[in-house]
Each structure stands twice: as C-alpha cells, then as structure tokens.
Amino acid sequence: GGFVGVLWLGARAVATGEMSFGDLASMVLYALYAGSGFGMLAEVYGEVMRAAGAADRAAEVLNAEPEITAPEHPVALPATVTGALEFDDVTFRYGDETVSALEHFSLSVKPGEFVALVGPSGAGKTTVFRLALRLFDVQSGRIVLDGVSAMQADPRDWRQQFAYAPQESALFTGTAAQNIGFGTDNPDEALLENAARMAEAFEFLAEKDGLATDLGQKGRSLSGGQRQRVALARALVRDAPVLLLDEATSALDSESEAAVRRAISNAADGRTTLVIAHRLSTVRRADRIIVMEHGRIVEEGNHDQLVAKGGLYARLAELQFAEG
Known part of the structure; x- marks a missing residue:
C-alpha cells in the first residue's frame, strides 16, 4: 500500500513539475527497501510468536507433576535383578x-x-x-x-x-x-x-x-x-x-x-x-x-x-x- 501511495503521489508530482523523474525513481526504490524491511520484520515476529508458543508448551510439560510418584519409604530392588x-x-x-x-x-x-x-x-x-x-x-x-x-x-x-x-x-x-x-x-x-x-x-x-x-x-x-x-x-x-x-x-x-x-x-x-x-x-x-x-x-x-x-x-x- 505504501509503495502504491508513493508511486501515485510521485507520478502526480512529476506531471505537475514539482518532482523530477529521477527523484521519483529514487523514492520508489526507497519504498521498495522499506516494504521489504517491514515484511522481514513481520516474518521475524511470526517466528518469535511460534517459538514463544512452543516454549510455553515445553515449560508446561517440564513443570507437570507426574501422577506416578515414589512412596515415602521405597523398597530397594535387588542389586542383581533376575527378571522374575x-x-x-x-x-x-x-x-x-x-x-x-x-x-x-x-x-x-x-x-x-x-x-x-x-x-x-x-x-x-x-x-x-x-x-x-x-x-x-x-x-x-x-x-x-x-x-x-x-x-x-x-x-x-x-x-x-x-x-x-x-x-x-x-x-x-x-x-x-x-x-x-x-x-x-x-x-x-x-x-x-x-x-x-x-x-x-x-x-x-x-x-x-x-x-x-x-x-x-x-x-x-x-x-x-x-x-x-x-x-x-x-x-x-x-x-x-x-x-x-x-x-x-x-x-x-x-x-x-x-x-x-x-x-x-x-x-x-x-x-x-x-x-x-x-x-x-x-x-x-x-x-x-x-x-x-x-x-x-x-x-x-x-x-x-x-x-x-x-x-x-x-x-x-x-x-x-x-x-x-
């Protein structure tokens, strides 16, 4: 949208003589740079949000309390278990x-x-x-x-x-x-x-x-x-x-x-x-x-x-x- 706006306003300014064609080309190039930069920022933001969601899930799993717990006084298994x-x-x-x-x-x-x-x-x-x-x-x-x-x-x-x-x-x-x-x-x-x-x-x-x-x-x-x-x-x-x-x-x-x-x-x-x-x-x-x-x-x-x-x-x- 910003690129189209710059192009529209620049074209009008060139038509009325307020801006040269070279200045318009420079403005369009700057608009392209700015647009691609914002696009990359949006991608980074999306990745950060996905990583944050994954981190929350990992923390939830790590912090979960197991239902199967050791007794207060566990009985030790034999030093050599035979497998009976x-x-x-x-x-x-x-x-x-x-x-x-x-x-x-x-x-x-x-x-x-x-x-x-x-x-x-x-x-x-x-x-x-x-x-x-x-x-x-x-x-x-x-x-x-x-x-x-x-x-x-x-x-x-x-x-x-x-x-x-x-x-x-x-x-x-x-x-x-x-x-x-x-x-x-x-x-x-x-x-x-x-x-x-x-x-x-x-x-x-x-x-x-x-x-x-x-x-x-x-x-x-x-x-x-x-x-x-x-x-x-x-x-x-x-x-x-x-x-x-x-x-x-x-x-x-x-x-x-x-x-x-x-x-x-x-x-x-x-x-x-x-x-x-x-x-x-x-x-x-x-x-x-x-x-x-x-x-x-x-x-x-x-x-x-x-x-x-x-x-x-x-x-x-x-x-x-x-x-x-």
Whole structure:
C-alpha cells in the first residue's frame, strides 16, 4: 500500500513539475527497501510468536507433576535383578471407562523366559506392557519384580529394569550412535556396537559410515526393517533384565521380518522377554504363548499345543496362514 501511495503521489508530482523523474525513481526504490524491511520484520515476529508458543508448551510439560510418584519409604530392588515378573490378579481400567482393560489377570514369567502375548486387537496386550513399565497404577492386584511390588519401588529404579522397543520406532535426526544411545547415560562405542550387532543392525550400518551414519529426519534413510532393528538396538544398549517388544515385525516384508526375528532371538538370550505379536511366525519359538481376549488369559502353551487345542489361537493361525 505504501509503495502504491508513493508511486501515485510521485507520478502526480512529476506531471505537475514539482518532482523530477529521477527523484521519483529514487523514492520508489526507497519504498521498495522499506516494504521489504517491514515484511522481514513481520516474518521475524511470526517466528518469535511460534517459538514463544512452543516454549510455553515445553515449560508446561517440564513443570507437570507426574501422577506416578515414589512412596515415602521405597523398597530397594535387588542389586542383581533376575527378571522374575509376576502379575497377581491384576484388574485395570482406563480413566472413567466401565469396561476393564485387564480383568483378574495373572501371569508369572520366570527369569530368562521368552513369553509371547497374542490375541485380537483390544485384548489388553499393550496394557500389560504399560502396567509393567508402571505408566499406570492398577486398581487391584499387584505387579511384582523379583519379589518387590511396583507400588513399593521407586518408579525410576523400577523402569531401569525394563528395556522397551515400541511398535513405531521413534528415530530422530542424527547419527546411528546418537539414536541407539538415546536414553542411556554416556554409553561407550563398544557398548553401542555390541547392541547394534545383537540387533542385526551393524551390518547395514557398516556399509555406510558405521555408527557415524546419518539416519536423516525420522530415520528416512533406512527401510522399515532397518529402523526396527535400530530401535531394538536402542533397547538392548540398556542391558536391562526384562525386554518388552511391541509388534516388532509389524508391516515388514518377509526378508526384513526374518532379520528382525533373528535379532529378537539374539536379544532374548539371557534375559526375560515379553513380545506382543500379531504375526504368529514371530512367536513360534517362544517358551510360552499367552492368548488373551477381553483382558483375560484364555489359552496358554506353545505353538503346537495351542494349534492342537483348536481354540482361539488355532483360529488366528488358520486365518493368518490362509491369508499368507
């Protein structure tokens, strides 16, 4: 608007002889400079306001009081946790929901045991993981690790005994070493490399720049199977006694699934492992398969035993392998 005004007034002044054409050209140039300057100031103001909003949100998150707090006199976990995990008659529901996500759920996992949780969507499998990590407290029953109840332990100490690889691997811009070591205090290169080898990730990283490989934004330089193995390496670098894997082979092709299955087999060696899987080929080698429905355990056994029973697991297996 200012540029048009200067041009209009200057044109009239040139027409009446009050201003020369050179003066008009100078005024138009100055108007352009002033307009672009104000435009840049407007952009800077917009960026400042967006940054202020983000800072307010970050401060809100940092200042939030956690609902899960340590008891006044927390019970210390053993110096060496073996990974004996037990759910004792656990009932849990989210918020004000009337239907329980878990109903009188009892499960005892021995140290070093590989247990798979299967069942239809909404059966409560992910809830088991959330409660194991103590992201929520149960309404009744208790969860025990090596004889210590989750309600009696310090949440920070409790969660350090678990390594978790989610269904959606959250990678960020940076190197493979930074992504694998995220959440672990000052891991050395040998530890990072060992975790990458166990997760079957070191081979494809070595084809690039090794642990210095830049993964790009959200790990976009990697395939789905490679991202899943990097996420598994991040869980393994913690060297926790209990490993939780949520849908580790979801949405993968056959070759990537086979690589992730090998990585899971490596990871499960010597530690208690719980795996959630819809693809039953992932859990065939499990010591025990827990079949869940409506927050309860409806079947339990190994793959051959459950198929022979002809129950829910057999139906899921028949549907899946028929689709395959």
